[in-house]
Amino acid sequence: MKFSELGLSQNILDSITTHGYVEATPIQEKTIPLTLSGKDVIGQAQTGTGKTAAFGLPILENIDLDNKNIQAVIVSPTRELAIQTADELKKLGQDKRVDVQVVFGGADIRRQIQNLKSHPQILVGTPGRLLDHINRKTVKIDHVKTLVLDEADEMLNMGFLDDIESIIKNTPAERQTLLFSATMPPAIKRIGVKFMTNPEHIQIEAKELTTDLVDQYFVRMRENEKFDTMTRILDVQAPKLAIVFGRTKRRVEELSRGLEARGYRAAGLHGDLTQQMRSRVLAQFKSHEINILVATDVAARGLDVKDVSHVYNFDIPQDPESYVHRIGRTGRAGAAGVSVTFVAPNEMDYLRAVEDLTKKRMTALQPASLQDARIGKIKNATSEVHKIVKTTDISEIQSEVDKLINQYSSEQLAGALLASVADLEKQNTPVEITRERPLPRRRNGNGSRNGGGRGGDRRSNGGGYRGGNRGNHSGRERRGNSERRFGDYKRRDGRSTDRRSSSNTGASRQKREFTVREKD
Ligand code: ADP
Ligand code: MG
Numbered sequence: 001m002k003f004s005e006l007g008l009s010q011n012i013l014d015s016i017t018t019h020g021y022v023e024a025t026p027i028q029e030k031t032i033p034l035t036l037s038g039k040d041v042i043g044q045a046q047t048g049t050g051k052t053a054a055f056g057l058p059i060l061e062n063i064d065l066d067n068k069n070i071q072a073v074i075v076s077p078t079r080e081l082a083i084q085t086a087d088e089l090k091k092l093g094q095d096k097r098v099d100v101q102v103v104f105g106g107a108d109i110r111r112q113i114q115n116l117k118s119h120p121q122i123l124v125g126t127p128g129r130l131l132d133h134i135n136r137k138t139v140k141i142d143h144v145k146t147l148v149l150d151e152a153d154e155m156l157n158m159g160f161l162d163d164i165e166s167i168i169k170n171t172p173a174e175r176q177t178l179l180f181s182a183t184m185p186p187a188i189k190r191i192g193v194k195f196m197t198n199p200e201h202i203q204i205e206a207k208e209l210t211t212d213l214v215d216q217y218f219v220r221m222r223e224n225e226k227f228d229t230m231t232r233i234l235d236v237q238a239p240k241l242a243i244v245f246g247r248t249k250r251r252v253e254e255l256s257r258g259l260e261a262r263g264y265r266a267a268g269l270h271g272d273l274t275q276q277m278r279s280r281v282l283a284q285f286k287s288h289e290i291n292i293l294v295a296t297d298v299a300a301r302g303l304d305v306k307d308v309s310h311v312y313n314f315d316i317p318q319d320p321e322s323y324v325h326r327i328g329r330t331g332r333a334g335a336a337g338v339s340v341t342f343v344a345p346n347e348m349d350y351l352r353a354v355e356d357l358t359k360k361r362m363t364a365l366q367p368a369s370l371q372d373a374r375i376g377k378i379k380n381a382t383s384e385v386h387k388i389v390k391t392t393d394i395s396e397i398q399s400e401v402d403k404l405i406n407q408y409s410s411e412q413l414a415g416a417l418l419a420s421v422a423d424l425e426k427q428n429t430p431v432e433i434t435r436e437r438p439l440p441r442r443r444n445g446n447g448s449r450n451g452g453g454r455g456g457d458r459r460s461n462g463g464g465y466r467g468g469n470r471g472n473h474s475g476r477e478r479r480g481n482s483e484r485r486f487g488d489y490k491r492r493d494g495r496s497t498d499r500r501s502s503s504n505t506g507a508s509r510q511k512r513e514f515t516v517r518e519k520d
Contacts, residue, residue: 001029007036008061011095016057019091025050030202032058035146035178040196042152042189043180045204047328048304051180052088055148060093062145063121069143074124075167077154079104079275080282081302085150086124098122103139105129106275113138127155127163134170144171151302152179153188153321161191168195182328183321214311214327214337216358217365218351223344225367227255227433230312231262232373233340233365234292235427238380239310241285243329244294247315247436255314256294258431263423266292269299297322300329313341316350318439320357340365346438374424381422385414388421 001024003016024032027045034041035058043054059072074089076082086102093100101120103112105128112129116138123130123139133139147168149155155164156179177196184192193199221229234242244259246252249270256268267281267290278299285293286305293300297317308330317323323341330337341362343351355361368376394401404413 003028003057006032006057008032008057009096012057012061012092015092015095016053018094021050021053025054026204027051027202028054028057030204031055034200034202035059035176036061038176040177040199041179042184042192042196042199042201043178044184044202045182047182047302047325049204051182052085052150052304053092055150055178055180056085056089056092059122059146059148060089060096060098063093063096063098065097065121067121067143068119070120070123070139070141071144072122072146072148073130073141073144073167073171074122074148074150075127075130075155075164076124077126077151077160077301078298079106079126080278080299081150082124082126084302084304089122089124093122100124103129103133104275105132106278109133127160127167131163131166134167141167141170142172144175146176146178147171148178148180149192150180152181152192153184154181154298154301156188156191164195183324185321213335214330214339216327216339216341216360216362218341218343218362219365219367220343220345220348221367223435223438226314226342226344227258227431229367230314230340230342231259231264231427232368232370232376233312234264235373235376235380236368237310237338237340238376239338240291241288241305241308242292242310242312243300243308243326244292244312244314245300245317245326246294246296247318249296250434251315251436252294252296252299254433256292258433259292259294261426261429261431263426263429264292265290266294269293269295271296271299297326301325303329305329307335309337311337311339313339315436316341316343316347316354316439318350320350320354323354324358344438346441349441350439373427377422377424377427378418381418384421385418388417 003013003021003024006024006029008016025045026049027043028050031041031043031054035055041055043051045051045054055074059074063071074082074085076085082102082104086100089098089100099118099120100122101112101115101118101124103116103123103125105126109129109132112133113136116123116133123141125133130139134141149164154160177199179192179196179199189201219229219233230244244255244266246255249272252268252270256266259266267284269278269281269285273281281290281293282303282305284290293305302325311327311330313323313326317326327337327339330339341351341354351362408416
């Protein structure tokens with residue numbers, strides 16, 4: 001469907017055209033008219049299908065430029081996503097001249113306060129920093145017409161729920177509320193609906209939750225073989241841009257260092273890094289300066305990086321929804337992708353849970369042999385050599401070049417160049433990855449699976465779901481945020497999120513068992 005049939009004004013349509021969008025995606029087609037009419041909407045569609053514009057366009061349409069108040073607030077789980085969303089809205093609101101500002105933790109608040117003086121009509125932000133501004137009275141959201149929770153299931157998890165509630169309290173009761181995500185577990189949806197008025201739930205019935213454009217593989221192997229197996233597969237598959245997911249921040253650190261030590265251009269992204277570092281890493285990845293980004297689930301939620309060709313799940317995610325979001329980093333906007341998930345034998349039940357959710361079987365992939373990996377590395381090095389030859393200016397080094405030519409055959413020189421670029425020795429650099437406690441057995445954790453149907457229980461006692469993995473992730477992200485910590489953050493019972501993530505104490509394992517997807 002054309003955007004012009006959706007009831008948008010010409011200046012918005014002009015920006016859409018400039019932006020290069022021709023046809024509306026299904027989620028845009030279904031939700032834009034509803035949102036324009038003022039209804040509360042839950043929008044659920046595969047990752048990478050344009051949910052940002054789906055909520056963004058009607059918001060932009062309804063902005064009154066003569067009104068100096070903040071008219072729409074979009075809450076995002078990470079700073080990177082907040083920035084990305086603000087950028088998209090700025091572009092789409094360019095011709096209408098809508099002022100969009102973004103606030104997030106870890107950045108100078110005074111500068112943000114300065115920027116806010118321009119009276120933006122739309123504000124995008126992470127929960128902690130938004131609240132901080134609200135409490136300082138540098139942001140007033142009492143005239144907000146529309147509130148969006150992007151990645152709503154993440155936002156309504158324990159890690160963020162209190163902040164979200166506080167933010168909502170500062171908005172008018174008659175506001176429009178929009179929830180968007182690719183996944184919406186029923187228990188979470190029930191929490192969300194409490195903040196809404198007669199919401200319409202639009203779910204794009206993609207036959208599968210994950211796109212057909214992504215070939216999904218799994219490799220079954222022992223935990224201590226994972227790293228070597230992964231690097232060999234990396235050599236064979238030679239991804240243009242890859243995201244490697246690790247379960248904890250420690251994992252992400254170790255994996256990125258290990259990959260670097262073996263000669264890959266890799267860097268880590270997680271919530272304990274400074275904002276400056278996070279921005280740098282993401283910029284390096286987007287400019288292909290590095291081609292492997294190692295990330296935690298939350299750090300990569302919603303990120304839209306062009307040309308991500310491969311996703312590697314070094315650790316299988318604990319809850320199947322995370323899998324959907326992870327592999328949604330590739331196969332975006334019609335592009336193709338590959339995903340490989342590494343699974344220890346005792347984690348096979350988690351693999352099945354993912355397959356149950358995505359309704360798709362993953363294909364077993366044979367681990368590559370050392371020989372395959374070497375061949376792969378040489379092949380990659382050969383294309384690198386072509387590039388080097390094309391871009392090298394030998395005029396300045398002519399005399400040394402002449403000496404080498406007189407001394408060696410071209411075969412020797414080419415061989416040496418290739419070997420040096422391939423740097424095969426690095427392939428053998430020993431890398432230690434600290435062992436993580438394996439995930440609790442799903443079967444034994446039956447309380448969780450069966451308990452799934454009792455979403456109501458879960459909500460009332462809260463702790464099970466809330467204290468679990470997802471909240472854990474958010475908490476982990478947040479810890480690094482240096483965002484204001486309010487008293488109730490301590491509600492995490494002093495269980496340091498780090499401790500919980502890197503060592504499974506009995507208690508945390510208990511909790512974790514509640515995080516598996518419920519079935520109702
Ligand atoms: P989601 O939030 O559903 O994961 P995004 O909003 O991040 O997806 O959009 C994914 C990509 O698709 C972005 O690069 C966005 O610019 C692009 N996109 C969005 N809508 C359209 C459209 N109608 N036509 C073409 N590309 C689009
Ligand atoms: Mg999105």
